[in-house]
Amino acid sequence: MTGKPVLDVRNLSVGYMTPRGFATAVDGVSLTIHEGETVGLVGESGCGKSTLAMAIMRLLGPGAYVTGGRIRIADRDIYRMGREELRQFRWTHVSMVFQSAMNVLNPVRTIGEQMVDTFRAHDPRMSKREAMERSAELLRIVRIDPARLGSFPHELSGGMRQRVVIAIAIAFKPKLVIMDEPTTALDVVVQRSILEQVMELQEQFGFSILFISHDITLVNRISNRVGVMYAGRLVEMSDSQLATEEPPLYHPYAMGLHRAIPTLDAGDDEISGIPGSPPVPLSMPPGCAFHPRCPYVRDACASIKPDLTRHGDYQIACHLTTDELRSFAHAD
Amino acid sequence: MQTDQPFVQAIDLVVRFPVKTKQGTKYITPVDGVSFAVHTGEVLALVGESGSGKSTLGRALVRFNEPAAGTIFVDGNDVTHVRGQRDLGTLRRQIQMVFQDPFGSLNPVRSVGQHLSALVRKHQGLRGDALRQQTLQLLETVGLSPASEMILKYPHELSGGQRQRVAIARALAVKPRFIVADEPISMLDVSIRADILKLLNRLKREFDLGYVYITHDLASAKYFGDRMMVLYAGQVMETGTSAEIIASPAHPYTRLLLSSTSGAWSRDTKLNTSVEAPDLFEGRRGCPFANRCPISTEVCLRDRPVLRAVGANHAAACHHADEAITI
Amino acid sequence: MSRQDANTMEPQSPPDARSRAPKPQWLQAIRQVFKEPKAVIGFAILGIFVIIAIFAPYLARFDPMNEGALPPLTPPNKTYWFGTTGYGDDVYSQWIYATRTSICIGLEVAVIATSLSVILGVYAGFKGGKVDAVVNWVTQVMLVLPGYPLIIMISSYIPNAGSQAIVWILGLTSWPAAARMKRAQAMTFRTRDFILAARLGGFSDFRTVCTEVLPNMVSLVFNTFISMISWGIFGEAFLRFLGIGSTRTPSWGNMLNASQNGNAMMEGAWWWFIPPGLSITMVILALTLINYGIDEVSNPRLKKPPKLSKAIRDKLRLQAAEEGAV
Numbered sequence: 001m002t003g004k005p006v007l008d009v010r011n012l013s014v015g016y017m018t019p020r021g022f023a024t025a026v027d028g029v030s031l032t033i034h035e036g037e038t039v040g041l042v043g044e045s046g047c048g049k050s051t052l053a054m055a056i057m058r059l060l061g062p063g064a065y066v067t068g069g070r071i072r073i074a075d076r077d078i079y080r081m082g083r084e085e086l087r088q089f090r091w092t093h094v095s096m097v098f099q100s101a102m103n104v105l106n107p108v109r110t111i112g113e114q115m116v117d118t119f120r121a122h123d124p125r126m127s128k129r130e131a132m133e134r135s136a137e138l139l140r141i142v143r144i145d146p147a148r149l150g151s152f153p154h155e156l157s158g159g160m161r162q163r164v165v166i167a168i169a170i171a172f173k174p175k176l177v178i179m180d181e182p183t184t185a186l187d188v189v190v191q192r193s194i195l196e197q198v199m200e201l202q203e204q205f206g207f208s209i210l211f212i213s214h215d216i217t218l219v220n221r222i223s224n225r226v227g228v229m230y231a232g233r234l235v236e237m238s239d240s241q242l243a244t245e246e247p248p249l250y251h252p253y254a255m256g257l258h259r260a261i262p263t264l265d266a267g268d269d270e271i272s273g274i275p276g277s278p279p280v281p282l283s284m285p286p287g288c289a290f291h292p293r294c295p296y297v298r299d300a301c302a303s304i305k306p307d308l309t310r311h312g313d314y315q316i317a318c319h320l321t322t323d324e325l326r327s328f329a330h331a332d
Numbered sequence: 333m334q335t336d337q338p339f340v341q342a343i344d345l346v347v348r349f350p351v352k353t354k355q356g357t358k359y360i361t362p363v364d365g366v367s368f369a370v371h372t373g374e375v376l377a378l379v380g381e382s383g384s385g386k387s388t389l390g391r392a393l394v395r396f397n398e399p400a401a402g403t404i405f406v407d408g409n410d411v412t413h414v415r416g417q418r419d420l421g422t423l424r425r426q427i428q429m430v431f432q433d434p435f436g437s438l439n440p441v442r443s444v445g446q447h448l449s450a451l452v453r454k455h456q457g458l459r460g461d462a463l464r465q466q467t468l469q470l471l472e473t474v475g476l477s478p479a480s481e482m483i484l485k486y487p488h489e490l491s492g493g494q495r496q497r498v499a500i501a502r503a504l505a506v507k508p509r510f511i512v513a514d515e516p517i518s519m520l521d522v523s524i525r526a527d528i529l530k531l532l533n534r535l536k537r538e539f540d541l542g543y544v545y546i547t548h549d550l551a552s553a554k555y556f557g558d559r560m561m562v563l564y565a566g567q568v569m570e571t572g573t574s575a576e577i578i579a580s581p582a583h584p585y586t587r588l589l590l591s592s593t594s595g596a597w598s599r600d601t602k603l604n605t606s607v608e609a610p611d612l613f614e615g616r617r618g619c620p621f622a623n624r625c626p627i628s629t630e631v632c633l634r635d636r637p638v639l640r641a642v643g644a645n646h647a648a649a650c651h652h653a654d655e656a657i658t659i
Numbered sequence: 660m661s662r663q664d665a666n667t668m669e670p671q672s673p674p675d676a677r678s679r680a681p682k683p684q685w686l687q688a689i690r691q692v693f694k695e696p697k698a699v700i701g702f703a704i705l706g707i708f709v710i711i712a713i714f715a716p717y718l719a720r721f722d723p724m725n726e727g728a729l730p731p732l733t734p735p736n737k738t739y740w741f742g743t744t745g746y747g748d749d750v751y752s753q754w755i756y757a758t759r760t761s762i763c764i765g766l767e768v769a770v771i772a773t774s775l776s777v778i779l780g781v782y783a784g785f786k787g788g789k790v791d792a793v794v795n796w797v798t799q800v801m802l803v804l805p806g807y808p809l810i811i812m813i814s815s816y817i818p819n820a821g822s823q824a825i826v827w828i829l830g831l832t833s834w835p836a837a838a839r840m841k842r843a844q845a846m847t848f849r850t851r852d853f854i855l856a857a858r859l860g861g862f863s864d865f866r867t868v869c870t871e872v873l874p875n876m877v878s879l880v881f882n883t884f885i886s887m888i889s890w891g892i893f894g895e896a897f898l899r900f901l902g903i904g905s906t907r908t909p910s911w912g913n914m915l916n917a918s919q920n921g922n923a924m925m926e927g928a929w930w931w932f933i934p935p936g937l938s939i940t941m942v943i944l945a946l947t948l949i950n951y952g953i954d955e956v957s958n959p960r961l962k963k964p965p966k967l968s969k970a971i972r973d974k975l976r977l978q979a980a981e982e983g984a985v
Binding site: 189 | 525551588592609
Binding site: 424425432433439506 | 855863871
């Protein structure tokens with residue numbers, strides 16, 4: 001997949017000013033997403049994946065600062081836009097789906113009113129009736145009965161609410177949709193049906209997706225490429241393991257994640273967690289932030305921060321050699 | 333498996349809650365006629381989605397709610413309707429609970445030591461140095477070391493995994509014989525889930541504990557559960573040994589769950605996406621899954637299916653369980 | 660105490676920070692309160708009045724209520740620092756003893772009202788059921804009854820009400836609003852997991868309230884206590900100013916009442932009413948400042964996000980990401 005880049009993040013760093021000091025949440029992340037591509041981003045709580053998403057949307061809260069790097073969406077730098085320009089740019093070029101639909105939907109107004117408002121905010125010339133028709137059509141696209149336009153958010157099930165939010169997110173045919181744990185709060189069956197639908201919509205409309213989740217299996221299932229974040233850094237960027245034929249290579253952290261979850265496959269595979277806990281921004285270990293938990297730690301790991309380097313088809317930020325990574329990944 | 337009497341046994345359990353609707357007060361039955369038996373040293377996994385009644389069922393076992401019908405036996409005693417601090421206290425010395433949210437299950441203003449020592453003092457009658465030693469011992473048991481440092485910490489100083497270990501230690505402080513574990517790993521970071529499951533497993537062997545393990549995740553149910561019970565809308569859909577259910581699911585709902593689990597989507601199960609939440613109101617008829625089921629027929633809407641054996645140690649509540657295998 | 664979400668934006672405190680003996684949260688909170696400038700000013704002003712109250716017998720220069728032994732309406736001079744009243748009392752000495760009376764009454768009212776609001780509000784809210792229904796009904800009734808007229812009515816049935824009577828009248832009528840607030844908060848604890856865990860541990864409801872619920876409500880209880888001191892001092896002054904209760908006690912309210920009756924305003928005897936009037940204002944201001952300070956510590960949402968220090972700003976040469984909303 002080598003279309004035009006839709007999202008180009010270069011060396012992005014983001015931090016928070018806290019009462020105890022300046023905490024770096026995203027540390028020099030570079031990421032490119034091409035047209036029509038789905039890129040997954042996996043990581044645990046506090047790894048900076050949500051901060052990265054908010055930075056891309058320029059939705060960082062007070063106290064958060066972009067301290068370096070650059071973000072281009074559809075060849076435009078959103079940090080050089082005026083307020084009005086930014087407002088127009090969001091939703092028409094880039095939109096976002098959050099974990100909780102209730103954060104986006106106003107509980108005291110009907111779905112229809114809210115959708116109409118969104119349309120008319122971006123196109124004031126659109127008549128109310130026209131906006132209503134467009135809203136009904138959108139609901140039909142996400143397989144919700146347009147009669148539901150008169151419903152309040154709490155009258156819909158969790159899955160339906162999230163479908164409404166997705167419908168609003170793609171309403172202006174954006175080039176990029178950022179999804180931050182869009183189905184984490186939902187049951188697995190609903191999760192599956194929504195994600196299958198997202199993939200269909202993507203085929204139909206051709207937008208790119210940045211899919212953020214803690215669930216490495218899920219991300220592998222729906223993404224073309226998968227990035228793994230740890231302690232604010234991208235430690236691995238590779239093709240989805242389901243898309244490639246050759247045996248995959250992993251960063252030691254990603255290896256650990258794969259071994260940490262029981263699977264449904266036959267055989268009583270022994271699982272093992274990664275010892276310790278993810279580091280917190282104000283007490284990052286020096287060198288490779290994963291080294292205190294890494295089973296393959298070397299001398300260099302404690303002092304030198306590894307950068308993403310190419311190992312065959314994979315980009316991995318680790319001091320181990322390709323052969324070592326390969327042998328560890330397939331040791332068992 | 334032991335042949336003596338089960339430690340916890342539920343027979344035709346029903347839990348009923350009133351809900352206010354526009355038509356006046358109605359009743360829902362989040363647990364509707366569930367029976368099971370668990371021995372000590374054994375794990376029964378209750379699997380289901382939200383609204384399946386799995387948590388309500390777990391809470392009924394420690395009597396946070398009182399069943400409307402049916403019977404619960406614990407260690408041979410009928411505890412279905414026990415009341416009062418003394419009798420409930422006896423029950424809760426035998427059955428403890430581990431909660432889902434490690435951020436909400438510890439009191440933010442009390443230290444780890446305070447969480448545990450009051451219980452140890454009350455239930456094991458220890459004082460002074462013996463109390464301290466036993467508290468430290470508990471922390472070591474759940475893998476929190478150095479215990480002498482951990483005992484001083486407050487919840488906000490601990491990671492999610494550490495908090496869940498404290499919550500487990502708190503359950504153990506009572507020296508229970510049985511634990512209801514309500515989604516104990518679902519809110520934890522992926523990299524530490526395995527270790528919490530392994531801890532629960534080790535405690536099972538070490539103290540001959542029995543578990544009801546409540547989860548929405550079939551994979552962890554298979555890993556930790558000896559047997560599995562799949563619930564939908566408060567009713568048992570399928571029950572049997574974990575390995576057998578995963579290998580040859582007999583109920584269409586179980587197969588839908590299996591095929592939706594993130595690793596394993598297959599396109600051959602059609603699902604009705606217009607319905608998401610099951611109807612829980614009292615007096616419903618037929619199979620609760622019928623309106624979402626790809627193979628439902630008239631009989632499914634009319635008659636409630638009963639659990640029928642589909643193998644040794646394996647039963648399913650489906651009118652079409654025999655045919656379902658081929659679809 | 661807000662729960663941290665799975666993807667919390669604020670960094671947690673390091674789980675394995677090299678630990679000195681960790682301080683209990685309430686101790687940290689008290690320290691933080693003393694870092695709030697508002698609270699510090701409040702405590703300083705209050706402190707002065709409390710010292711005056713404690714050492715009143717050593718500070719006073721004359722008998723505060725000697726009725727006519729001194730020349731009336733003398734402006735402040737070297738002997739009578741704050742002048743004398745129209746009845747021939749030394750204003751300074753009277754003010755010193757009045758401070759003692761008012762501070763004591765404030766504290767006593769606060770103790771009574773706070774205890775009642777905690778016992779009724781927290782326990783009933785936590786317990787629920789019939790106990791709660793009854794308590795809640797009484798609270799509602801008390802809230803509906805108009806406060807001042809009720810107090811005036813009760814007081815007028817007690818001829819020559821002394822300080823103790825006034826304390827009880829104020830204490831027994833001022834708990835409902837605070838109780839309702841506590842009940843609302845206590846109710847949210849009922850279904851919290853750590854409370855369920857305490858019930859699983861076999862502890863009684865009373866013990867659970869004392870060890871699990873109340874420690875989480877310290878700031879609210881303290882807030883109530885401070886507001887109730889304020890209310891007690893003001894209420895006492897208000898009643899006495901209206902001439903209710905014994906006029907023989909030196910108190911700020913009685914001083915104001917006497918100056919009013921003695922036409923201090925017409926006579927231009929400003930020294931008579933300024934000390935008690937200003938004192939009431941200052942004490943209430945101080946208590947309000949303390950409450951603001953507590954609020955700011957206990958409710959982090961009131962805090963402004965910390966600003967980047969200049970050193971960091973220079974070092975990073977940042978492109979500021981201004982806050983944005985959809």
